[in-house]
Amino acid sequence: MTCYDRRDLGLLLLRLGTGGVLAAHGAQKLLGWFGGGGIEGTGKFMESVGYSPGKASATAAGLAEAGGGALLALGLATPAAGAAAAGAMAGAAAVHVPNGFFAMSGGYEYAASLGLTAAGLAVTGPGRLSLDHLLGHAVNRGWMVPAALAGTAAVTIAVIGARNQRVRRAAEGEQEALFAP
Numbered sequence: 001m002t003c004y005d006r007r008d009l010g011l012l013l014l015r016l017g018t019g020g021v022l023a024a025h026g027a028q029k030l031l032g033w034f035g036g037g038g039i040e041g042t043g044k045f046m047e048s049v050g051y052s053p054g055k056a057s058a059t060a061a062g063l064a065e066a067g068g069g070a071l072l073a074l075g076l077a078t079p080a081a082g083a084a085a086a087g088a089m090a091g092a093a094a095v096h097v098p099n100g101f102f103a104m105s106g107g108y109e110y111a112a113s114l115g116l117t118a119a120g121l122a123v124t125g126p127g128r129l130s131l132d133h134l135l136g137h138a139v140n141r142g143w144m145v146p147a148a149l150a151g152t153a154a155v156t157i158a159v160i161g162a163r164n165q166r167v168r169r170a171a172e173g174e175q176e177a178l179f180a181p
Contacts, residue, residue, distance in 0.1 A: 004128055011127030012075075018117045019073030022085050027068025029058050049095045050167040053164070064088035072121055075130020077139040082122025083148035087156040089115025093162045122149060 028036020037045060039058050046061070068085030071077050092111035099106035123145055126132045131139035132140040 007126075008127040009123065010127050011121070013131040014117065015072050015075055015121060015126060018085075019069040019071070019081075019123065022065045022114060023070025023073065024068055024069070024086075026062045026064070027083055029062030030066055050163040050170070051091070051164060052163075053104035056171075060093060061088050061108065068118065072118060075132050078130070079122045079140060079144040079148040080090075082118045082120075083152035085111045086115045086122065086149075087152040089118065090156045091121060091160060094163065119149065120148070155175030 024034055025036075027033040029042040030039060032038030032041070036042065039055055039062070040138060042058035042062065043054035043056075045054070046052075046057040050062075052055035064084040065088045068081045068083075068088065071081030072085060089111045093108035093115065096106060096108035096111060099108070101107045101109050103109040130137075
């Protein structure tokens, strides 16, 4: 039967929305589009929040967001695309954790939402309205889901751990005044 159902349409909408937002964020980092800083500006920002080296971090985050987002929107290599995007969003969330949960306070709510949606799509699959389906799921096999998520989790934990150590060391070097002037 070739009739598409609500699940296929829902997955298409989730993929297009989430993938489009992620691709735009990646384009900000990589190309400076949509008011973004490009590699130079984003690299400086990445250094300022503890991701070093900055340009390499900006490139990795930009590729994970733009590439993962574009592939999610297309429904191609969905396990790898969703895992890459989720990893990038975990890195973004780590920067915002000190501000609490809600985005209006600078918290990690937005990054967590994008990351969880991307991970959910990696697990669920793209549905029948996708390039994965059209290509016979050649790059969307069942074993690819845990492999992509585990590989991305390992790298993400290492990167965020190194960033957190740099931030802690920098904070230890700064001492607050004992008395307010």
